[in-house]
Amino acid sequence: MAGTEGGRLVSLGETGLEGSVTAGIEGSDAWWRRMPRFARWCRESFAEPLLSVLFPPRCVGCGDFESHLCDACRATLSEIGEGSCPRCGEPGPRALVAGRCSHCMSTEMSYAGARSAFRHQGVARRLVTEFKFGGQPVLGRLMADLARPAFAGQALSIGLPHELLVTWVPSHRAVQRQRGYNQAEVLARALAARAGQLPIAGLVRKAMLTRHQ
Ligand SMILES: [Zn+2]
Numbered sequence: 001m002a003g004t005e006g007g008r009l010v011s012l013g014e015t016g017l018e019g020s021v022t023a024g025i026e027g028s029d030a031w032w033r034r035m036p037r038f039a040r041w042c043r044e045s046f047a048e049p050l051l052s053v054l055f056p057p058r059c060v061g062c063g064d065f066e067s068h069l070c071d072a073c074r075a076t077l078s079e080i081g082e083g084s085c086p087r088c089g090e091p092g093p094r095a096l097v098a099g100r101c102s103h104c105m106s107t108e109m110s111y112a113g114a115r116s117a118f119r120h121q122g123v124a125r126r127l128v129t130e131f132k133f134g135g136q137p138v139l140g141r142l143m144a145d146l147a148r149p150a151f152a153g154q155a156l157s158i159g160l161p162h163e164l165l166v167t168w169v170p171s172h173r174a175v176q177r178q179r180g181y182n183q184a185e186v187l188a189r190a191l192a193a194r195a196g197q198l199p200i201a202g203l204v205r206k207a208m209l210t211r212h213q
């Protein structure tokens with residue numbers, strides 16, 4: 001996709017939503033670029049429905065059958081509302097000095113702002129763990145539904161929809177081969193779709209294997 005020079009970049013981390021600035025990308029619809037889309041379509045259209053019949057969904061919080069997150073466990077999620085630090089995302093209310101809170105005052109960052117939807121504790125922590133390590137990419141769509149308001153708010157604070165481009169933190173090829181998916185990409189695609197079909201593209205390549213977080 002061309003024409004994003006000077007636009008704003010919304011980057012999806014592994015467990016949170018981070019905003020950064022300025023991205024330009026080269027694009028192509030070459031067949032080899034479309035193969036991951038085909039594989040994703042096969043997985044979402046056939047593999048996941050079949051697996052849900054063979055292995056009915058269970059709540060990640062309490063283990064109840066019928067859904068991936070029951071209402072009671074969903075109600076325990078601790079939402080990070082307004083008032084968090086717009087720079088580092090630390091839950092608020094945070095007093096700011098020159099746009100920095102006490103948590104990020106002395107830290108330099110390579111992005112303009114970060115935001116998480118929920119505190120990383122309890123059911124939210126289990127959801128992230130199951131999504132990353134439990135072989136359940138379907139949880140990405142559930143998490144996107146939960147995080148959509150926070151994501152939309154953060155995205156609109158960065159720029160207008162036509163100025164935005166969504167991307168994700170990549171996984172190393174060896175890790176992605178083993179896991180079968182990159183959870184940040186799954187989440188980014190689901191959130192971009194829910195935020196009004198924002199344009200999305202993989203812009204970053206991981207060159208070195210890093211430790212799991
Ligand atoms: Zn539950």
Ligand SMILES: [Zn+2]
Pocket residue numbers: 085086087088089090100101102103104105
């Ligand atoms: Zn801060």
